[in-house]
Amino acid sequence: MSVNYKELKKDRSLEWREELRNSISAKERVKGVRVKMSENSPEVRATNFFEVNNGISPEEALLEAKRCLDCPTPTCISGCPVNINIPGFIKQIEKGDMAMAAIVLKSTNALPAICGRVCPQETQCEERCIYNKLGQPPVAIGNLERFTADTERLSGKMSIPEVGEPNNIKVAVVGSGPSGLTTAGELAKYGYDVTIFEALHEYGGVLVYGIPEFRLPKEIMRVEIENLKKMGVKFVNNFIVGRTVSFEDLKAEGFKAFFIGSGAGLPKFMNIPGENLINIFSSNEYLTRVNLMKAFKFPEYDTPIVRGKNVVVVGGGNTAMDSVRTAKRLGADRAMIVYRRSEAEMPARVEEIHHAKEEGVEFLNLNNPIEYIGDETGRVKQINIQKMELGEPDDSGRRRPRPISGSEYLLDVDVVVVGIGTAPNPLIQQALPELEFTAWGTVVVNDNMQSVSRPDIFAGGDIVRGGATVILAMGDGKIAAESMHKYIQNL
Ligand code: FAD
Numbered sequence: 001m002s003v004n005y006k007e008l009k010k011d012r013s014l015e016w017r018e019e020l021r022n023s024i025s026a027k028e029r030v031k032g033v034r035v036k037m038s039e040n041s042p043e044v045r046a047t048n049f050f051e052v053n054n055g056i057s058p059e060e061a062l063l064e065a066k067r068c069l070d071c072p073t074p075t076c077i078s079g080c081p082v083n084i085n086i087p088g089f090i091k092q093i094e095k096g097d098m099a100m101a102a103i104v105l106k107s108t109n110a111l112p113a114i115c116g117r118v119c120p121q122e123t124q125c126e127e128r129c130i131y132n133k134l135g136q137p138p139v140a141i142g143n144l145e146r147f148t149a150d151t152e153r154l155s156g157k158m159s160i161p162e163v164g165e166p167n168n169i170k171v172a173v174v175g176s177g178p179s180g181l182t183t184a185g186e187l188a189k190y191g192y193d194v195t196i197f198e199a200l201h202e203y204g205g206v207l208v209y210g211i212p213e214f215r216l217p218k219e220i221m222r223v224e225i226e227n228l229k230k231m232g233v234k235f236v237n238n239f240i241v242g243r244t245v246s247f248e249d250l251k252a253e254g255f256k257a258f259f260i261g262s263g264a265g266l267p268k269f270m271n272i273p274g275e276n277l278i279n280i281f282s283s284n285e286y287l288t289r290v291n292l293m294k295a296f297k298f299p300e301y302d303t304p305i306v307r308g309k310n311v312v313v314v315g316g317g318n319t320a321m322d323s324v325r326t327a328k329r330l331g332a333d334r335a336m337i338v339y340r341r342s343e344a345e346m347p348a349r350v351e352e353i354h355h356a357k358e359e360g361v362e363f364l365n366l367n368n369p370i371e372y373i374g375d376e377t378g379r380v381k382q383i384n385i386q387k388m389e390l391g392e393p394d395d396s397g398r399r400r401p402r403p404i405s406g407s408e409y410l411l412d413v414d415v416v417v418v419g420i421g422t423a424p425n426p427l428i429q430q431a432l433p434e435l436e437f438t439a440w441g442t443v444v445v446n447d448n449m450q451s452v453s454r455p456d457i458f459a460g461g462d463i464v465r466g467g468a469t470v471i472l473a474m475g476d477g478k479i480a481a482e483s484m485h486k487y488i489q490n491l
């Protein structure tokens, strides 16, 4: 089914909404209990790579949808970076029209099955839900989003956005992560001849090489790529723009404008003694080996991975949680997080921290590695760790960790994974020295996601923000596509 999402009218005024609102009193709705999504048991799931969350049933979705009060001024919408009409799609679930629920959802979010799974809802849409003020858990917006998208996908009748009349104008998208995919989809709707160039052999960016199967099954990404192909978007893999060919080569081939969504795939290290020892990995390498190259199935797949018994992952974000839970699944007896602040400051999604704990991950918070010690073969065998305490808030608003002198101790390890953050790969900077970059290597763009120094270049996602989130990358892609359209129309 092809749908013109732009023509969808806001449906808040429809009579049926009023009827639904009156069908159950607000008092009754508030009495509803937030539906908990079923999960595989921690003991079993920590030994395999199957998805942890099982989704909710149609009956549970209806119960949860009935909790939504359809507030006259819904505050949840402003909590979502792409302003999904949240009560709009939830009321369609309550009405029983799942196809329309998906259409309402996808009119603002091209990848709801992904966002429903990985968005940090607790700090976005769900944080603004009115239920918080009533002292009750918010409506499970993310779970309902996932349910709606999964129901549509599994029905085999996915709606695809209507594409514009082909205008034969070529535009290039660099990188197939969420920002690039969103930009490409939006540009196809205008009728552009869009090509996505991807450095890796699989499309999806971090969604396929970083986030593990147990959180985001790859099949979901594959379906989305197929849908973009049906919209006419062309995909070229194993192609590094700036290395395989230059931007100028592509320009000479007729590409009128470029969207750079190349992400922030360069791992950061702490630069402490011993960090080059064998069996110390970056999270990127560790997760890419396991997720993209299927090292967990070695030797069936060619890529090996070191299966440590005592594994330390350094960091407190989603990348660190994904790495430590992966280590557990690879057979670690002790899978440990070493994080220099306390749990309250951890940037990871609350659910990931909770799941990691359930799976037996140990949290050494307020601990910081200061040196790695190797054995006679050059492999890491111990970490010298210093304990920390929290001081005043720093620029990020989080309390600054301070070392406690004399608190150092040695911890035995055989694998270390460093997941303390990433930065943009310098390749784009080398390929386009005329672009303006920040000191952190991110591209400087205006509010339209257009480079401030070269008008045919647009950028968004992590290459602009540093390591951020999927939904922010998608929001950038949407803005960029509209700006690219305006730019090309005025050429
Ligand atoms: P990316 O997803 O990084 O994609 C960039 C793509 O560009 C890559 O495929 C890369 O190969 C390609 N590329 C790079 N250079 C070139 C080139 N020169 N030519 C061609 N192709 C190129 N966010 C959440 O919201 N929730 C989460 O739970 C979450 N978990 C995460 C877990 C991990 C392990 C990581 C690493 C990140 C996580 N994030 C999460 C962050 C989120 O995934 C990113 O913010 C998001 O993917 C950024 O999207 P992007 O499109 O900017 O880039």
Ligand code: SF4
Pocket: 079, 080, 081, 082, 083, 084, 086, 109, 115, 116, 119, 120, 121, 124, 125, 126, 141, 142, 145, 471
């Ligand atoms: Fe919430 Fe993310 Fe969905 Fe927006 S996209 S409604 S923030 S889960």
